Amino acid sequence: MPIIKVNNLSKAFGGVKAVSNINMSVEAGEIAGIIGPNGAGKTTFFNLLTGIYTPTSGEVIYNLERKISSKSFKPYKMTGYGVARTFQNIRLFKNMSVLDNVLIGCHNNMSYGLLSSLLHLPAFRRSEAKAYDEAIKLLDIFGLADKKDEPASKLPYGEQRKVEIARALAAKPKLLLLDEPAAGMNPNETKELTKLISWIKDEFKLTIILIEHDMSLVMGICSKIFVFDYGNLIASGTPTEVQNNEQVIKAYLGGE
Amino acid sequence: MKLINKKNMLGFLAVILTYAIAGFLIDKGFIDSYIFLNIVLIGINIILAVSLNLITGFTGQFSLGHAAFMSIGAYTSGILTAKLGLPFWVGILGAALLAAVAGIIIGIPTLRLKGDYLAIATLGFGEIVKIIGLNTDYIGGATGLNDIPRYTTWTWLYFCVVVTVLLISNFIKSYKGRACISIGEDEIAAEAMGVNTTYYKVLAFTLGSFFAGIAGALYANYFYFIKPDSFGFMKSIDILVIVVFGGMASIKGSILGAVLLSLISLFLQGIPELRMVVYAVILFLIMVYRPQGIIGKGEFKLFKKRGGLNANNQSK
Numbered sequence: 001m002p003i004i005k006v007n008n009l010s011k012a013f014g015g016v017k018a019v020s021n022i023n024m025s026v027e028a029g030e031i032a033g034i035i036g037p038n039g040a041g042k043t044t045f046f047n048l049l050t051g052i053y054t055p056t057s058g059e060v061i062y063n064l065e066r067k068i069s070s071k072s073f074k075p076y077k078m079t080g081y082g083v084a085r086t087f088q089n090i091r092l093f094k095n096m097s098v099l100d101n102v103l104i105g106c107h108n109n110m111s112y113g114l115l116s117s118l119l120h121l122p123a124f125r126r127s128e129a130k131a132y133d134e135a136i137k138l139l140d141i142f143g144l145a146d147k148k149d150e151p152a153s154k155l156p157y158g159e160q161r162k163v164e165i166a167r168a169l170a171a172k173p174k175l176l177l178l179d180e181p182a183a184g185m186n187p188n189e190t191k192e193l194t195k196l197i198s199w200i201k202d203e204f205k206l207t208i209i210l211i212e213h214d215m216s217l218v219m220g221i222c223s224k225i226f227v228f229d230y231g232n233l234i235a236s237g238t239p240t241e242v243q244n245n246e247q248v249i250k251a252y253l254g255g256e
Numbered sequence: 257m258k259l260i261n262k263k264n265m266l267g268f269l270a271v272i273l274t275y276a277i278a279g280f281l282i283d284k285g286f287i288d289s290y291i292f293l294n295i296v297l298i299g300i301n302i303i304l305a306v307s308l309n310l311i312t313g314f315t316g317q318f319s320l321g322h323a324a325f326m327s328i329g330a331y332t333s334g335i336l337t338a339k340l341g342l343p344f345w346v347g348i349l350g351a352a353l354l355a356a357v358a359g360i361i362i363g364i365p366t367l368r369l370k371g372d373y374l375a376i377a378t379l380g381f382g383e384i385v386k387i388i389g390l391n392t393d394y395i396g397g398a399t400g401l402n403d404i405p406r407y408t409t410w411t412w413l414y415f416c417v418v419v420t421v422l423l424i425s426n427f428i429k430s431y432k433g434r435a436c437i438s439i440g441e442d443e444i445a446a447e448a449m450g451v452n453t454t455y456y457k458v459l460a461f462t463l464g465s466f467f468a469g470i471a472g473a474l475y476a477n478y479f480y481f482i483k484p485d486s487f488g489f490m491k492s493i494d495i496l497v498i499v500v501f502g503g504m505a506s507i508k509g510s511i512l513g514a515v516l517l518s519l520i521s522l523f524l525q526g527i528p529e530l531r532m533v534v535y536a537v538i539l540f541l542i543m544v545y546r547p548q549g550i551i552g553k554g555e556f557k558l559f560k561k562r563g564g565l566n567a568n569n570q571s572k
Binding site: 050052075076077078079080084085087091092093094095096100103104105106107108110112114116117118119120124127128131167168171 | 430432435442444447448451452453459505
């Protein structure tokens with residue numbers, strides 16, 4: 001049973017078909033990669049998966065804790081369904097501390113009333129202490145615990161990417177969507193990130209879908225690759241299959 | 257995270273001492289009624305600025321209608337204490353609750369709007385409240401509501417200021433408060449992390465209105481007399497100036513801003529011709545050399561450019 005199934009998914013902005021007729025599925029525990037030239041519709045596809053856009057036609061069905069179709073998607077409900085994401089152009093809360101950024105990820109797992117918030121009743125302290133421990137544990141994994149009080153914007157680029165992944169993990173997702181996690185990283189950082197991604201997949205029992213331009217990362221850890229071009233899914237399969245696919249070569253290198 | 261530690265104890269002691277010393281000075285007549293009038297104004301301004309900071313500074317929702325909630329509170333307490341003869345605590349509570357209800361009713365439709373649109377909508381709301389006040393004979397219309405009993409004492413004032421500051425600082429340290437701050441920082445990311453943005457915007461707006469209502473009650477029950485014009489657009493701007501001057505998203509900044517700006521205008525009363533000119537120059541200098549306010553974190557931006565969905569979509 002696939003954890004995510006996409007049926008004939010299309011999204012048009014006016015006359016422009018950003019994504020058309022996508023059919024795909026990803027099994028639990030896989031790392032799936034989405035590649036394609038600029039403007040191929042990869043991020044639009046992610047936005048469809050996370051409820052930021054509603055599909056023009058077709059649907060997305062998640063089979064996480066229960067079955068959910070894209071008809072009931074709302075951006076703020078996705079973490080509750082078990083889907084968390086990062087953004088291509090890092091979207092951290094810049095003036096908030098690194099710790100607070102990760103704590104926002106815990107938002108859905110916290111519940112005490114308004115009165116506890118205003119008066120700091122015992123429920124507040126219990127819940128906040130638990131979230132604090134979880135956040136510190138995550139920051140430790142990414143080697144950022146000693147920077148927890150710094151404003152997120154003061155961190156170097158590579159570490160900001162890590163904070164964003166930690167923030168997404170704090171929401172305890174089953175499915176993690178990473179939009180260009182290695183963008184702007186140097187080869188060493190990318191190598192380290194590649195290891196980290198496959199490690200967190202096992203550690204947190206995740207399914208991961210990632211968009212990435214860095215082929216060393218994609219070919220290294222993805223068990224399945226989907227290739228987008230002009231909004232169409234032109235190829236899918238294992239890394240070797242995709243590398244030898246004629247259409248893929250044409251899309252990347254051009255041709256008659 | 258502990259409730260009782262050294263820092264909290266010191267703060268608690270400072271709060272009690274300030275209350276006792278000032279109370280003693282007022283009792284013995286060292287603080288005359290003119291200075292006390294200014295203390296009352298400072299206290300009311302602190303409540304207004306801290307509550308507006310929750311809406312505009314922390315949650316990032318630009319409101320130009322804060323005085324309208326104060327007006328609702330002032331009239332509610334005025335009616336409850338003057339016309340119905342109820343005690344002051346009923347007046348304050350009624351004022352706060354009615355202002356909060358108004359906050360919910362206004363917040364739900366307008367908080368879908370962003371930046372400049374929200375500013376215009378809240379501005380319009382302020383004018384509506386004023387015009388309803390001017391045209392309702394029961395509350396005196398344009399002549400205003402008279403003979404409100406003077407219940408606002410040093411104890412009430414101090415109590416309300418401390419409670420407001422304490423509750424709002426507590427709130428922003430809770431996960432609900434963090435959700436509000438995250439909306440002010442980046443609405444799309446907040447939503448992606450599971451924050452129901454509409455709910456938290458309305459929550460912040462309602463809480464802010466609640467405390468503005470308390471400020472209104474203190475105002476009405478100190479000055480005997482209120483009229484709709486006292487709570488117009490200019491009053492809203494005054495509060496906003498305190499928030500920006502002190503620093504967006506800083507509670508200490510709002511307190512300091514309220515105290516400093518009140519003192520500045522107090523000292524400038526010696527030169528009435530130049531008062532507004534000097535006041536304007538001071539504000540101008542602050543905005544040029546410290547755009548983040550005295551102790552603020554974020555800069556004041558009226559029309560936030562958040563990138564929005566479109567920028568996010570253009571995948572490169």
